[in-house]
Amino acid sequence: MAVLLTFISSHAVTASADQPNILMICVDDLNDWVGFLGGHPQAKTPNMDNLASKGVNFTNAHCTAPGCSPSRNALLFGVEPHKSGLYPFYNLNNVDAESLERFIPMPLLFRENGYETVGISKVWHNPDNKYRQKEQWDEYVMYGTGKKDKTLIKEKGYHPEPFNKRTIACPANNPLSDFGDYKAAQHAVRFLEKNHSRPFFLAVGFILPHTSFIMPEENWDRFLDPIAEPAIKANDLNDVPLVGQSNAQIYVEIPVRQDQAWEEIRRGYLASVNFTDDNVGRVLDALERSSYSDNTVVVLWSDHGYHLGEKRTFSKFSLWEEATRTPLIVYDPRNKSGNGQSCSEPIGLINIYRTLCELSGLKTPDYVDGISLVPWLREPKLPKERPALITWGRGNYSLRLNQWRYTRYFDGTEELYDHHQDPYEWNNLASRPEYMEMMQELASTWLPKQEAAQVSSGRELYNVADADQPDKMIKSYQRYVKRYKKAGLHPPLN
Ligand SMILES: [Ca+2]
Numbered sequence: 001m002a003v004l005l006t007f008i009s010s011h012a013v014t015a016s017a018d019q020p021n022i023l024m025i026c027v028d029d030l031n032d033w034v035g036f037l038g039g040h041p042q043a044k045t046p047n048m049d050n051l052a053s054k055g056v057n058f059t060n061a062h063c064t065a066p067g068c069s070p071s072r073n074a075l076l077f078g079v080e081p082h083k084s085g086l087y088p089f090y091n092l093n094n095v096d097a098e099s100l101e102r103f104i105p106m107p108l109l110f111r112e113n114g115y116e117t118v119g120i121s122k123v124w125h126n127p128d129n130k131y132r133q134k135e136q137w138d139e140y141v142m143y144g145t146g147k148k149d150k151t152l153i154k155e156k157g158y159h160p161e162p163f164n165k166r167t168i169a170c171p172a173n174n175p176l177s178d179f180g181d182y183k184a185a186q187h188a189v190r191f192l193e194k195n196h197s198r199p200f201f202l203a204v205g206f207i208l209p210h211t212s213f214i215m216p217e218e219n220w221d222r223f224l225d226p227i228a229e230p231a232i233k234a235n236d237l238n239d240v241p242l243v244g245q246s247n248a249q250i251y252v253e254i255p256v257r258q259d260q261a262w263e264e265i266r267r268g269y270l271a272s273v274n275f276t277d278d279n280v281g282r283v284l285d286a287l288e289r290s291s292y293s294d295n296t297v298v299v300l301w302s303d304h305g306y307h308l309g310e311k312r313t314f315s316k317f318s319l320w321e322e323a324t325r326t327p328l329i330v331y332d333p334r335n336k337s338g339n340g341q342s343c344s345e346p347i348g349l350i351n352i353y354r355t356l357c358e359l360s361g362l363k364t365p366d367y368v369d370g371i372s373l374v375p376w377l378r379e380p381k382l383p384k385e386r387p388a389l390i391t392w393g394r395g396n397y398s399l400r401l402n403q404w405r406y407t408r409y410f411d412g413t414e415e416l417y418d419h420h421q422d423p424y425e426w427n428n429l430a431s432r433p434e435y436m437e438m439m440q441e442l443a444s445t446w447l448p449k450q451e452a453a454q455v456s457s458g459r460e461l462y463n464v465a466d467a468d469q470p471d472k473m474i475k476s477y478q479r480y481v482k483r484y485k486k487a488g489l490h491p492p493l494n
């Protein structure tokens, strides 16, 4: 500790008055079911839409890894999983110090440079909020979901029995003040109402639309019409290699299908997104009313996307579009040229670290991966050569380009989708000879040439078939396929 304190004080500088504040809004499990990305026709997100219309809306943005822990570690340390070795889920508090010592958490970098840093709720994956908490933040506060204290409204939504926390979708009749995300928003509002003598880095995490889908009744009641089903091809996985198939969380789908609950699940997701949008609006309204509105960069992201039945899967943990695509909005009110436009170039969230450093005049640590997006904030139509790289387990990589998604799994099997012809990624073209050369070139140009070994300490959830655990998840998947057939349901393969 003494060493760290010395390190901080020797690097601490006073931030200058013309440095912008940063408001970073971190949403959990939010896919493209938002107005500004058009992923679902019934999405109601007026506040986020408004932010997207004021700033630069990155419409082809992708997480670095489709799971909370690896995604947030990559974003907040600024390092790709194949460089850090942080491929699956970790509890950072239990990772050996050596594996993390060269990384500077983003909030800590701002604090070392004279910023006041405040963190609210889920910024890092839980329980990583405790990781170096006192060093990273001037103030940090956690508001959970308060799920256990909710009075669920039995007449509305989906209440599986026995209780299944992954799929419950219903409103609760508690007052707003019982909801963790509302408390998080109010905390941010109070912060923005105060006077601050130094520039601030304020990170606000919202937990919905992460499961459980429990939200105030007024949000549920905005979705009483029949909910449109997303585009789903029944036997979509037939042309997907086994490693890819095993990313389909079909065990979650079995009870949902048996209970014919997909519509209520999707309603619950949309209503949860809508509640988060209300809370984002509370924070943005407070910023607008404050004296900081002209000098605060707002960045909004989600840690990954979400499947709601597409490709026969539910939730995240895949290298397909619904799980890797995320919202990303950057609104710098000082930027007069790019604001109000969208950028459709493929952008990885790994680039946020360097972007915020450049916007704030901070020197980016040398180890940080990615590039600064400042040129695209000025000129959103600028072509971008480098694809977004998404990692899910050591050896499993997906490249998202403008037109293509190319995925290669650890065993050499591949997927290739043409987004111009096939936006739902239904037709895997990887076996077609005419694309062989292009796939080889993509692989040799953009896939990692070296892979860090998987960090072995502090590991938690590890639910992917990869170079370090080739069989376990595949066997589990195959067992579930059998169970699926036994249940008399339409199987994911036929
Ligand atoms: Ca998440």
Ligand SMILES: [Ca+2]
Pocket: 235, 236, 237, 238, 239, 240, 425, 426, 427, 428
């Ligand atoms: Ca298919």
